[in-house]
Amino acid sequence: MEIATRRCGVLVLAAALSAGAARAGQGLDPAITAADLEALTGAVGDALAFPNLGTASPGGLPGFQLLGAAGGPEIDTGARWWSYVPHANEIGGFLVGQRVIARKGLPLNFDVGVQAGKVLGGDLWGADVRWAFVESGVLQPAAALRVAYSRLDTSLLDRCEVGEVQIVLSKGFVVLSPYGALGYRRAHATATFGAPQPSGHTADVSGATAVVGAKLTLLPFLHVFGEVRWTTRTAVFVGLGVGQ
Numbered sequence: 001m002e003i004a005t006r007r008c009g010v011l012v013l014a015a016a017l018s019a020g021a022a023r024a025g026q027g028l029d030p031a032i033t034a035a036d037l038e039a040l041t042g043a044v045g046d047a048l049a050f051p052n053l054g055t056a057s058p059g060g061l062p063g064f065q066l067l068g069a070a071g072g073p074e075i076d077t078g079a080r081w082w083s084y085v086p087h088a089n090e091i092g093g094f095l096v097g098q099r100v101i102a103r104k105g106l107p108l109n110f111d112v113g114v115q116a117g118k119v120l121g122g123d124l125w126g127a128d129v130r131w132a133f134v135e136s137g138v139l140q141p142a143a144a145l146r147v148a149y150s151r152l153d154t155s156l157l158d159r160c161e162v163g164e165v166q167i168v169l170s171k172g173f174v175v176l177s178p179y180g181a182l183g184y185r186r187a188h189a190t191a192t193f194g195a196p197q198p199s200g201h202t203a204d205v206s207g208a209t210a211v212v213g214a215k216l217t218l219l220p221f222l223h224v225f226g227e228v229r230w231t232t233r234t235a236v237f238v239g240l241g242v243g244q
Contacts, residue, residue, distance in 0.1 A: 028084050028156065028157075028191055028192075028193045030193055030194055030195035030198070031195070032081075032084055032191075032193050034201060034203070036080055036081045036084065037081075037189065037191055037193075037201055037203045038203040038205060039079065039080075039081040040081040040084060040085070040157075040189070040203075041157075041160065041187050041188070041189040041203040041204070041205050042187060042205040042231075042232035042233070043073055043075055043081070043095060043232070043233070044119075044120065044152065044157070044160050044187070044189065045160070045162045045185070045187025045189075045205055045231070045232070046072065046073035046095075046187075046229070046231050046232060046233055046235045047072040047073055047095050047096075047097050047119045047120070047235070048097070048119060048124055048126075048150045048151075048152050048160060048161075048162050048187070049148070049150055049162045049164055049185060049187075049229075049231070049235075050113070050115055050126045050127075050128050050148035050149070050150045050162075050164065051069060051071065051101075051227060051229070051237040051239075052146070052166075052168065052179065052181055052211050052213060052227055052229075053067060053069055053101065053213070053225040053227060053237060053239045053241075054103065054113075054130075054179070054215070054225070055142065055168070055170035055172065055177050055179045055215055056130070056132055056134075056136075056141070056142040056143055056144035056168040056169055056170040056179060057132060057135070057136055057142045057144075057170060057172055057177075058105060058109040058110070058111055058130075058132040058135070058142075058144075059103065059104070059105025059111050059244070060105045061105055061106070061107060062105065062244065063103075063104065063105030063111065063243070063244055064102075064103065064104050064105065064243045064244070065101075065102070065103045065223075065241050065242070065243035065244070066100070066101070066102050066241060066242055066243055067100070067101040067102075067103075067225065067239045067240065067241035068098075068099075068100055068101075068239060068240055068241070069098070069099050069100075069101055069117075069225070069237055069238065069239035069240075070096055070097070070098045070099070070237070070238060070239075071094070071096060071097070071235065071236050071237030071238055072094050072095040072096045072097050072119065072235055072236075072237075073094065073095055073231075073232075073233045073234065073235040074093055074094050074095075074233050074234045074235065074236075075090065075093065075094065075095045075233070077090065077093070084156075085120060085156065086121070086156070088120055088121075089119075094235075094236060095119075095120075096119075097117060097118060097119025097120070097124065098117050098118055098119075099115045099116060099117025099118075099119075099124065100115065100116055100117060101113055101114070101115045101239070101241075102114055102115075103243075108131075109131060109132040109133070109135070109144075110129065110130070110131050110132075111129070111130045111131075111132075112127065112128070112129050112130075113127065113128045113129075113130075114126070114127050115127070115128075115150070119152065120152070120154055120156055121154060121155075121156070122152050122153055122154020122155070122156065123152070123153045123154070124150060124151070124152045124153075125150070125151060125153075126148065126149055126150030126151065126162075127148070127149055128146060128147065128148035128149070129146070129147050129148075130144050130145070130146045130147075130168070131144060131145050131146075132144040133145060136170070136171060136172055141169045141170060141171040142169070142170050142171070142172070143167065143168070143169050144167070144168045145165075145166075145167060145168075146164075146165070146166045146167075146168050146181070146183075147163075147164070147165050147166075148162075148163070148164045148165075148166075149161070149162070149163050149164075150162045156191075157189050157190065157191045158189075158190045158191055158192055158200070159188075159189065159190045160187070160188070160189040160190075161187070161188055161189075162185060162186070162187045162188075163185070163186050164183055164184070164185040164186075164209060165183050165184055166181040166182065166183030166184075166209065166211070167181065167182055167183065168180070168181040168211075169181070174217075175216065175217050176214055176215070176216055176217075177214060177215040177217070178212075178213070178214045179211075179212075179213050179214065179215070179227075180210075180211060180212050180213070181209070181210070181211040182208070182209070182210055182211075183208070183209045183210075183211075184206070184207070184208060184209065185206065185207065185208075185209045185231055186204065186205070186206040187204070187205045187206070188202070188203070188204050189202065189203050190202050191203075205232060207231065207232065208231075209229065209230065209231045210229070210230045211227055211228070211229050211230075212227065212228050213225065213226060213227025213228065213237075214226060214227075220244075221242050221243060221244060222240075222241075222242055223240070223241045223242070223243075224238075224239070224240055224241075225237075225238065225239040225240075225241065226238045226239075
């Protein structure tokens with residue numbers, strides 16, 4: 001009985017390890033190259049990165065917003081790396097993901113946000129912190145420092161994460177509030193592939209980022225957001241939110 005129990009335990013452990021190996025890098029052909037992984041990381045990073053969809057003005061303690069958003073980067077479906085993306089949602093030449101974003105105002109002109117959603121068949125999540133070090137005046141725009149982090153959990157890649165830091169400027173008007181941002185972003189991914197023996201690979205894609213967007217206030221607590229982001233490629237995001 002004891003021997004049978006040990007054998008059963010070994011079989012269960014072996015099955016678990018096999019399942020973990022099957023999940024790692026699932027969907028990546030063994031023929032993928034390091035250059036393909038780098039291009040894929042850049043595209044995934046553009047889709048995963050926490051969009052601004054907001055101005056530099058602080059929300060204050062009463063401030064709270066809840067947004068539904070969608071968007072992503074423009075992609076070339078003829079590129080070699082595209083064949084390694086089995087669960088992509090491509091609309092009009094853009095790799096589209098969906099997410100829900102919640103933001104809360106804090107004391108000292110700080111705002112925090114979280115996001116959760118889906119892209120490339122996997123679950124994305126992330127957080128951002130914004131500090132408005134200059135408040136908007138009659139002619140003076142608001143200015144804020146923003147730091148954001150996002151991660152994607154998917155069988156396509158073992159791991160993909162994005163970090164970004166920005167300076168955001170905005171000017172509020174009655175109905176329309178335009179904003180813009182400049183910053184730096186780094187996307188990092190790990191994947192397991194290769195033949196005959198798969199091995200671990202990493203890719204890092206980093207560089208400057210630029211954002212132009214606007215908030216349209218339809219009702220006192222109903223807002224429409226739209227923005228264009230430039231990183232490794234052009235990305236477009238739109239959102240509909242409630243709150244202040």
